[in-house]
Amino acid sequence: MSVFEKLQEIMAIALELPVSAIKENSTMEDMEEWDSLGHVHIMVALEQAFDLYMDVDDFAELDSVPDILKYLESENVS
Amino acid sequence: MKISDDQLEKLLALQSPQELKNLLLRRNMVPSLAQANKLLKHINTLQHAKQPIRLGIVHTYTSELLDPWLHFSAALSQLGIDIYHAPYGVTAQEATAHSGLTAHSPDITLLLLTREDVHPAFQVAAACIQIADRQNIQEQFQQTLNNLVSRYRENVPGHIIVTILPSTLSPGLGLYDGMAVNSEVHWWNQIKASLANDLREKLSGVSYLDLDQLVMQVGRDNFFDLRLWYSSTFPFTPTGALAISNAITTMAASILLSKAKVIVLDADNTLWGGVIGEDGMNGIALGPDYPGRVYVDFQKRILSLQQRGFILALCSKNNPEDVNEVFQHHPHQLLRDEHFVARRVNWLPKPDNLRSLAEELNLGLDSFIFVDDSDYECAAVRHSLQEVEVIQMPSSPSEIPTCLDSLARLEISALTREDLEKTAMYTHERLRKSQLEELAKSGGSVEDYLKSLNMKMSVGLDDLSHVQRLAQLTQKTNQFNLTTRRYDEQDMAEKISNANTSVFHFSLADNFGDSGIVGLAIIERESGKTARLDSFLMSCRIIGRMAEQAFLCTILHNLKSRGVEELSADYIPTRKNVLVETFLPENGFSQTTDGRYVRNLLGSMHSTGNNFPIQIEGPVC
Secondary structure, X not given: OXXXXXXXXXXXXXXOOOHXXXXXXXXXXXXXXXXXXXXXXXXXXXXXXXOOOOOHHHHHHOOEHHHHHHHHHHOOOO | OOOOHHHHHHHHHOOOHHHHHHHHXXXXXXXXXXXXXXXXHHHHHHXXXXXXXXXXXXXXXXXXXXXXXXXXXXXXXXXXXEEEEOOOOOOHHHOOOOOHHHHOOOOEEEEEEEHHHHOHHHHOOHHHOOHHHHHHHHHHHHHHHHHHHHHHHHHOOOEEEEEEEOOOOOOOOHHHHHHOOOOHHHHHHHHHHHHHHHHHHHOOOEEEOOHHHHXXXXXXXXXEOHHHHHHHOOOEOHHXXXXXXXXHHHHHHHHHOOOOOEEEEOOEOOOEEOOHHHHHHHHOEOOOOOOHHHHHHHHHHHHHHHHOOXXXXXXXXXXXXXXXXXXXXXXXXXXXXXXXXXXXXXXXXHHHHHHHHHHHHXXXXXXXXXXXOOHHHHHHHHHHOOOOEEEEOOOOHHHOOOOOOOOHHHOOOOOOHHHHOHHHHHHHHHHHHHHHHHHXXXXXXXXXXXHHOOEEEEEEEOOHHHHHHHHHHHHHOOOOEOOOOOOOHHHHHHHHHOOOEEEEEEEEEEOOEEEEEEEEEEEEEOOOOEEEEEEEEEOHHHOOOOHHHHHHHHHHHHHHHOOOOEEEEOOOOOOOOHHHOOHHHHOOOEEOOOOOEEEEOOOOOOOOOOOOOEEEEOOOO
16 A cells, blocks of 8 residues: 555545545545544644654644655655 | 454454444544445444434533444444534523523533633643632532533423543643642542532432543543644544544433443453463463453442442352352452352353343343353344343453453433442342241231331332432333333423422332332322322332332322322333233222223221331431
8 A cells, every 4th residue: 555545544534534535635624524623633643653653733734635745755654 | 443344344244232332433444435334334334223212412521423323332332323512612502491502402411521611720721720719619610511412402302412622732831740739630630520529419310521531541642633623623533533422422421322231241251361260260261471460340330230230140050168168268350249140151152141130130021241251152132032132242362351342232311329229139039038038937927927027118209309310210111101201301300390299209218227218109199189190110129018109109199198089090001011011900099991990089098007017207207
């Protein structure tokens, strides 16, 4: 499973959406379900799934799928 | 502890939500959101969708993020859940007849408050609060909380669970706090004790859930996520969120579902390690060493459960002498003869023994929890008695002492005098039975026996001080119950206070002891001259002593003296109350064409004085 596919699955559960609703270019701005609460769910789920400990200031900036993927890459997540 | 993929596969193979819950709690396993989602789906394939409990959450910190955990832990407790969140930070305004909360008609209202919300003194560091000011602050804290909860009690139906968020930070005086004159922790414990006292004594249908206990269970650093707390005002880690969700749903299940009454215990490899018939007194594991100390702790746990009001029975395939030897002479055996209300130590199949225990104790098998180590026995009971809840002892000894901790049906929301004395009452009943047998042998009649007991009945009316016990009776009584209408404490308090409703109760004492309050009748005054018997019930423990007739007769006289000329009544059949099918016609009620029963009070009635082998006293006579 690619990192994007894993992310899709995590976000789908966190936002209670079908996997197909999470696209490579999805952003917080254009997804209604990705509100501030959904955002916390995504961050907590990311930490659990990829064994990360994220800085709270990084949280706010990770507001699109490309940004999250870039962050995961920088953390050497596979 | 995290759950690996392998462990998840094993969990997904389990066939009962209770087993899953047991295992997660015993091993401190916390699923990730994704794993919880998979487990939730799995549980939903195991059981039919149930009528969800309606939970209303009033909160002064973010509560919506609890939702996935609440759904998950509700499923573990075999409940559905329908959650309403009040607007953020709104407390007093939700306690009105027209709020969103009231519209949700919650079964349970959960108040998630912080110390600062209740008293502004906590906005400064607690260590800075002067000792001289503390008493005042404590009283104000208690008063404010009581006022707030009272408003909810008056305006919102259902049960109320009150919580106060513990401090997210360790005590201000650091490691010295435990020693300090102005210790923050010691003072907070005092405040909690006084507020719990207030809620218990002044309000009904309210529980205080002490979150500090959860913090102790998982640890402060595992309970709170300070990143989320500061950035999103959500205080909990997934571990903390699951712990609080489990506590809430377990409490909800214990309040709303049918309660257990009896714990039936196996002996070998349950109360001690090994087999007494083979290993002998010196060979069984029970004492200060491993694994014997595990069983000592398990026995302590069982004794605590007895203090919650559950009665104990023994069911063991053994020679009675071997078991007696341990019970009477083993130096580390804590459970003794007097702790058990009944026992079956024989070689009969366990389902047969359970049936005969149910008969002896006059209790339904669905109020039984059966604890045994053997695959075979557990399967046999599950197979032939599906209404019995079966708990198999864990195979790992260190998990044994806590193996009953996650059972919602062993949680209680009130503790009455009757609960504390229940074992003694069943013991008295056994003595009465042997007296009856003695009398029968010497040719005496049942009447002689009843007279020999010197029974005294005390009948009371509309007594608010017994509201807990009276509500509990309507919740627990299944067999001798004409209408099986269940009322919670709040309903009961309303009925007692309502001028058109009379709530009669009685207690019964005899040579062997006092039963406490064991019977209840609720009368609704309809017009000036007619009344309706809404409920009439009695604990099964005292069946066969003519108490029901004496009680009814006393009530009829009382009603007559207050100008009632006709009393109507219903018998509503259930699976369990066939015992009272003929009670009304046998006691002077005649059936009308619409199936209801009516009794005319104008004609002559027996006096209560000399028709029963019972002396009746109390405010009603």
